[in-house]
Amino acid sequence: MPELPEVEIVRRGLQEHICGRTIDSVQVLHPRAVRRHVLGDGDFAAALRGRSVDGTRRRGKYLWLRLGDDALLAHLGMSGQLVIGPADRPLSPHVRARFVFRDDGPDLRFTDQRTFGSLLFAPGGAVLPAPIAHIAADPLEPGFDLAALTRRLKTRRTGIKRALLDQSLISGVGNIYADEALWRGRLHWARAADRLRPVQVAQLIGAVQDVFAEALEAGGTSFDSLYVNVNGQSGYFDRSLAVYGQANRPCRRCGSLIRQDKFMNRSAFSCPSCQPRPRSGRW
Numbered sequence: 001m002p003e004l005p006e007v008e009i010v011r012r013g014l015q016e017h018i019c020g021r022t023i024d025s026v027q028v029l030h031p032r033a034v035r036r037h038v039l040g041d042g043d044f045a046a047a048l049r050g051r052s053v054d055g056t057r058r059r060g061k062y063l064w065l066r067l068g069d070d071a072l073l074a075h076l077g078m079s080g081q082l083v084i085g086p087a088d089r090p091l092s093p094h095v096r097a098r099f100v101f102r103d104d105g106p107d108l109r110f111t112d113q114r115t116f117g118s119l120l121f122a123p124g125g126a127v128l129p130a131p132i133a134h135i136a137a138d139p140l141e142p143g144f145d146l147a148a149l150t151r152r153l154k155t156r157r158t159g160i161k162r163a164l165l166d167q168s169l170i171s172g173v174g175n176i177y178a179d180e181a182l183w184r185g186r187l188h189w190a191r192a193a194d195r196l197r198p199v200q201v202a203q204l205i206g207a208v209q210d211v212f213a214e215a216l217e218a219g220g221t222s223f224d225s226l227y228v229n230v231n232g233q234s235g236y237f238d239r240s241l242a243v244y245g246q247a248n249r250p251c252r253r254c255g256s257l258i259r260q261d262k263f264m265n266r267s268a269f270s271c272p273s274c275q276p277r278p279r280s281g282r283w
Helices: 004-018 041-048 146-153 160-164 175-184 198-217
Strands: 023-028 055-059 062-067 070-075 080-085 095-101 107-112 118-122 259-263 266-270
Touching (some): 004 055, 004 062, 004 198, 023 041, 070 080, 146 198, 175 266
Antiparallel strands (some): 023 095, 062 070, 070 118, 080 107, 095 107, 259 266
């Protein structure tokens, strides 16, 4: 699933290519794309017709287009793409919604092979759409509160990686960047979140921010064609991954072989030397 860096790169592309343009028409080509818009695809299209895009915003893994006081909220899911291109290009079978603009320039297409992504018209949501108001600030937001996160972690009797993935605590972090940040912070993914000292939390969040910044510079992480930017290009941060997907390869810091463990129906990757596993009990 695209995480914060990938979604931010898409947001920046949309800001460049569609900000200031007016939507002329909307085609919903698959009902699942707007399944969260309870009034249906016809109402969704009508609500957007004639609206001008004032800007773009993002929180965690969600992004939205500002339409006056309202918003078009998007979540990319596992394979969602928002791609800009010539309006007369062939329509791929995985396009779920198409937005045409009044200037007859490039159109915008929501492509989603696995149909886990979604679009939603959010009245009054220009600043923060109501459906995602419960999601915590992400670590790149100006209003991110490290002290508040540190206090909340003290109440969570869970492993630190599970806490990092909890979007009500901190948004935007997924499996890839959690593993990378924990490696940088020399913390095992099963370390007890409520046992971390404030300095350790600060170092870990600093590692999250650093790995996000580096991934943004590299265009995000692409393992296949399912994540691309608005121009259809893949990112290349996968070349810089220290632990994620590196099982049985030497740790670039100490040379120990990277370990892969089962974690929440997924995997967790770590260095057994740099990130020693907790012994018995809770750390």
